[in-house]
Amino acid sequence: MSIASTNRMTPYLFLAPAGLVLAFALFYPICYMIYASFLDWNPSQRIGEAEFVGLRNYFKLFSDDAFRESMGVTLKFAAVVVTIEMFLGVGLALLLDRNIRGMSVLRTLFILPMMIAPIVVGLMWRYMYHPTVGIFNKTLKSWGFDGIPWLSDGSWAFASVVIADVWQWTPFIFILSLAALQSLPASAIEASRIDGASGWQQILYIKLPLMLPVLIVTLLLRLIDSFKVLEVILVMTNGGPGLSTEILSLRINRTASEFRELGEAAAMSNLLLIVLLILTFTMFIYNKAQDARAARLRAVEEEV
Amino acid sequence: MPDIRLQNLRKDYGAVNVIENLNLDMADGEFTVLVGPSGCGKSTTLRMIAGLESVTGGQIMIGDRDVSKLEPKERDLAMVFQDYALYPHMNVAKNMSFALRLARMNKADIETRVKEVAATLDLTAYLDRKPAELSGGQRQRVAMGRALVRDAGTFLFDEPLSNLDAKLRGQMRAELALMSQRIKKNMIYVTHDQVEAMTLGDKIVVMKFGEIMQAGTPEELYRNPANKFVAGFIGSPTMNFLSAELIEEGGTLSAKGDGFAIPLPDARKSSLQAHKDRQIHLGIRPSSFAEGPGGLKMPVILSEYIGAQSVLISELGGERVAIEVNTVVPIRAGEEREFTVQGDEVHLFDPKTEIAL
Numbered sequence A: 001m002s003i004a005s006t007n008r009m010t011p012y013l014f015l016a017p018a019g020l021v022l023a024f025a026l027f028y029p030i031c032y033m034i035y036a037s038f039l040d041w042n043p044s045q046r047i048g049e050a051e052f053v054g055l056r057n058y059f060k061l062f063s064d065d066a067f068r069e070s071m072g073v074t075l076k077f078a079a080v081v082v083t084i085e086m087f088l089g090v091g092l093a094l095l096l097d098r099n100i101r102g103m104s105v106l107r108t109l110f111i112l113p114m115m116i117a118p119i120v121v122g123l124m125w126r127y128m129y130h131p132t133v134g135i136f137n138k139t140l141k142s143w144g145f146d147g148i149p150w151l152s153d154g155s156w157a158f159a160s161v162v163i164a165d166v167w168q169w170t171p172f173i174f175i176l177s178l179a180a181l182q183s184l185p186a187s188a189i190e191a192s193r194i195d196g197a198s199g200w201q202q203i204l205y206i207k208l209p210l211m212l213p214v215l216i217v218t219l220l221l222r223l224i225d226s227f228k229v230l231e232v233i234l235v236m237t238n239g240g241p242g243l244s245t246e247i248l249s250l251r252i253n254r255t256a257s258e259f260r261e262l263g264e265a266a267a268m269s270n271l272l273l274i275v276l277l278i279l280t281f282t283m284f285i286y287n288k289a290q291d292a293r294a295a296r297l298r299a300v301e302e303e304v
Numbered sequence B: 001m002p003d004i005r006l007q008n009l010r011k012d013y014g015a016v017n018v019i020e021n022l023n024l025d026m027a028d029g030e031f032t033v034l035v036g037p038s039g040c041g042k043s044t045t046l047r048m049i050a051g052l053e054s055v056t057g058g059q060i061m062i063g064d065r066d067v068s069k070l071e072p073k074e075r076d077l078a079m080v081f082q083d084y085a086l087y088p089h090m091n092v093a094k095n096m097s098f099a100l101r102l103a104r105m106n107k108a109d110i111e112t113r114v115k116e117v118a119a120t121l122d123l124t125a126y127l128d129r130k131p132a133e134l135s136g137g138q139r140q141r142v143a144m145g146r147a148l149v150r151d152a153g154t155f156l157f158d159e160p161l162s163n164l165d166a167k168l169r170g171q172m173r174a175e176l177a178l179m180s181q182r183i184k185k186n187m188i189y190v191t192h193d194q195v196e197a198m199t200l201g202d203k204i205v206v207m208k209f210g211e212i213m214q215a216g217t218p219e220e221l222y223r224n225p226a227n228k229f230v231a232g233f234i235g236s237p238t239m240n241f242l243s244a245e246l247i248e249e250g251g252t253l254s255a256k257g258d259g260f261a262i263p264l265p266d267a268r269k270s271s272l273q274a275h276k277d278r279q280i281h282l283g284i285r286p287s288s289f290a291e292g293p294g295g296l297k298m299p300v301i302l303s304e305y306i307g308a309q310s311v312l313i314s315e316l317g318g319e320r321v322a323i324e325v326n327t328v329v330p331i332r333a334g335e336e337r338e339f340t341v342q343g344d345e346v347h348l349f350d351p352k353t354e355i356a357l
């Protein structure tokens, strides 16, 4: 082997151990799961004893109303939650992007919810939503209103988990937007003031368009995450009442542990994985497109 | 196009006072250049006029309107920034038309205006490009164009040419001078480059540490600098400064230093009487030396031959001095030459206050 080709191989040699670990830690379980999704497999059986049923699990899923509803809840949850969080997070960032005394303390406070473990967040909100001793209903009652069935009515329960998620994850969008805002070219914004832009027009025509690349990545990250949400809802409602808050990861959990259908659970996981892959891939392509654009611009610049 | 007046203008950044008490009148349609070393408060002054920086004290009057508390857009001005401050996400046409679109001018008019200005700036071919796809010089012209499409009463420039290479800077300077002749508007131009100031300004305002050292026409500043700072700042190559004593010999005053004595014209006698027999600072422009017999014998330490002119570095009274002479043949270093200095071309300064005598 020549020296040049040895040199070219060196990085891969160093990467090999990590690659092996990755292969075992990532591909093995995924392959296992894909294989399992073709089986009629009960947790009391070893995987070798399970009957191979081909695509039957998948067909069953598509005609399963509960699964379809769960998929619907997940999509609805992700869409609602991410929309609200984007508006709130970006709005807050635009509002707090100024140098007033005490602003750094305020910013830190805003980030706190994100640092709390999801299980704790779930518990906390469950107590606050408690029909009699929870702070919301106690307050409502002390003002002379009726209590709200926060977690015991389907629509309210959905709203309740949305509120909890918004509370926890708006800060994520807030800090990323704030960072993006603060790295915008100050003079371009000043130029727009001279050109006659009002505060709103500065936001609409200068700030938001310039923040867009960051906002898109943030949106995709949040979207991916909201599809995988589990703990908070598990603790708060465990999917109920009925199927009103049964998002996909809860459904998978129940299918495996309650209905004891490991094959079906695997098939669901695979479908969720595909959705997430599509989202991740979108982000990847978007980043690639940005890089390509940047490279093209650099090339143009060097040429002139 | 009203005149602009700064009255008792003051600017503090927290506890730091940057500008203490600035008073300046700018006549209608005048091209005013604020010039001074880096950090002297030129940009701060300009940005206060623009409304980008709050005013700590005093007034900014445009015409008879006190604009010091108004938003930038209420002041009827356009500005060119040092880093151009183009909108990165808009193409050249959109950049130039942004203000017009905000003002809800009709589309057809906007297009004609943009095309017109783009044509005068050689930008027609680039109207669809984003700023990142342009060279530095083109970006600079877009920044100019963006200010020009607006029919603002006042144009502000903050070192608009400082990011260009020397050749391009020279070209743009000439174009700016032409432009300022064509459109007679109030222009306030900030630069640290005295050549730019001299070539562009109807009026030059020399600043130092947030204070105005002198304001006047380029000629006034060059011929009659009010103090040593202005004398040293204006003119290239820089004025030579020498220590000397003012003495009277046989009825004429002369500046006598180590190895030289320059007789001063009688016309200056009365004003200089009070300083007789005192130390002074003598300022001689490099161009005030003339080669000729009977002058001071001076060694040529270094010779910079530029073509029609040479700048010689020599020594006088223990100080390095620069001498600018017309040359046909290069003068070589190591020679000794004789130079005379005209007494009416020297400048005298009080060594303590540095004020011109």
Ligand SMILES: Nc1ncnc2c1ncn2[C@@H]1O[C@H](COP(=O)(O)OP(=O)(O)O)[C@@H](O)[C@H]1O
Pocket: B013, B016, B018, B036, B037, B038, B039, B040, B041, B042, B043, B044, B045
């Ligand atoms: N935002 C600011 N905060 C504190 N000091 C500032 C600020 N901007 C400028 N200064 C100070 O004010 C002085 C004048 O600055 P500037 O007007 O930018 O100078 P220049 O004449 O080079 O344009 C400098 O000493 C600078 O450090």
Ligand SMILES: [Mg+2]
Pocket: B042, B043, B044, B159
């Ligand atoms: Mg400056």
